[in-house]
Amino acid sequence: MSLREHNSFGLPAVARTLVRVRSEADVRRVVDHPEFGRAPKLILGGGSNLVLTRDVDAVVLKIEIEGRRLVAETEDAWIVEAGAGERWHDVVAWTLDQGLPGLENLALIPGTVGAAPVQNIGAYGVELKDRFHSLDAVDLITGRSVTLDAAMCRFGYRDSLFKQDLAGKSVVTRVRLRLPKPWVPALGYLDLERKMAETGDTHPSARTIFDWVCAIRRAKLPDPAAIGNAGSFFKNPVVSAEQCRDIIGRDPEIVHYPLPDGSVKLAAGWLIDACGWKGKSVGRAGVYERQALVLVNRGGASGAEVVTLARAIQESVYGRFGIRLEPEPVIV
Incomplete structure (x- = not known):
């Protein structure tokens, strides 16, 4: 097959x-x-x-497990459930159609619902763990069904129990999401702040944020149906405040985001672009012209060519910044 x-x-x-x-x-x-x-x-x-x-x-x-439904409504949240085989973006759009805001920042992320907690997907200031309630999974050794809450899933940055102890040992079948009441927009991200400034809309609705996120992503990221890619290829590295100050001293323009614990998240795409990789290729694998964080199949590329390109980028960024980029996709 x-x-x-x-x-x-x-x-x-x-x-x-x-x-x-x-x-x-x-x-x-x-x-x-x-x-x-x-x-x-x-x-x-x-x-x-x-x-x-x-x-x-x-x-x-x-x-390919399907299904979407509102499972419960409490004073402080809506709980929705979706089958693991549903397309993530379709579920985000469906929640808004039902009048249930909260997932709009995660619009247009590729992949399925079942993969979302595995990767702890995130974008524009929101991670899955911020909206997670629980999931059902089947143990691939015993065949037993289990239900896990957020603490059990051990969510980290683009990480979870399913990439650690349960990697290849358990199948997520259904995911439940908790959408808080009252809805509070998450707007503390540079691209969204620019949209507010451009439009003059300082109090956007959830649907407006959804539309903004879709427009931003479509402008930056290639459609896999047109050009093969796996979205963002590298995780944004997290460094200490001291490391960040050192880098800023050498490269004042670096894009960075302070985190609540005092550490700083750096924009991996900026690091790659600064090393001159945007638009470059190794064989038939290349770096997307409009977003250096995305590696693409220019036509007939092999997995080996993609990995060779990724390793060359890692070495380049490490040589200049002393930072080792970590790939997001699973490499088989």
Whole structure:
């Protein structure tokens, strides 16, 4: 089974076995299968956070569990649930259509609902953990269902328990999100501040913020349907205030965001651009002309070419700034 159509980079790879998972029962059937049960597993959602460098011997579980619903409403929040196979952006749009604001800053992030807590996705000042309630998952060893709350998921920056102890050992089947009441807009991000200044709208609605975020992302990021990519390829590095002051002393223009704990998040795209990588290529893999944080498939690229390019960028940034960039996608 070719995986080229199942990864947003459009990289060539073949899976020996692919199982479409549309329910928890489908997962249990794989666990109980005499051949598949003991085999290694690769969990595949939208394939938007994946770099395939080879054919896959593991059993690929293509998660296609659907469903969206409002599960509960309390005085201080709405709780909504979505199947792990739903497209994340579709669920964000659906919540707004239902009059349930809170996810608008996370609009247009590629991938599925099931991948969102694994990656602890985030954008424009909001992370999934800020809106997370709980999730259901199936253990790939025992076949048992478990429900995990936020503390159990051990969320970190683009990180969670599912990238640590439970990597490849558990399948997320449903995710519940907590949308706080009263709604308070999250506007403390440079691009959104620019939109407020441009439009004169200093009290935007959730729908307006959604539209702004979509416009900003479309202007910066290529559509995977047109040019293969996995979105932001590197995590924004977090450094100490002292390290940041040192870098500012040498590069006053560096884009940085102070964090509540006193550390500082640096814009990885700025670091890459400063090293001259924007628009450059290694083989058929390249750095997107409008956003240095995005690596792209210029046509017929292999996973090996993408990884070679990524490593060259890492070495370049480390050589100039002393910072080691960490890739966001899973490299297989």
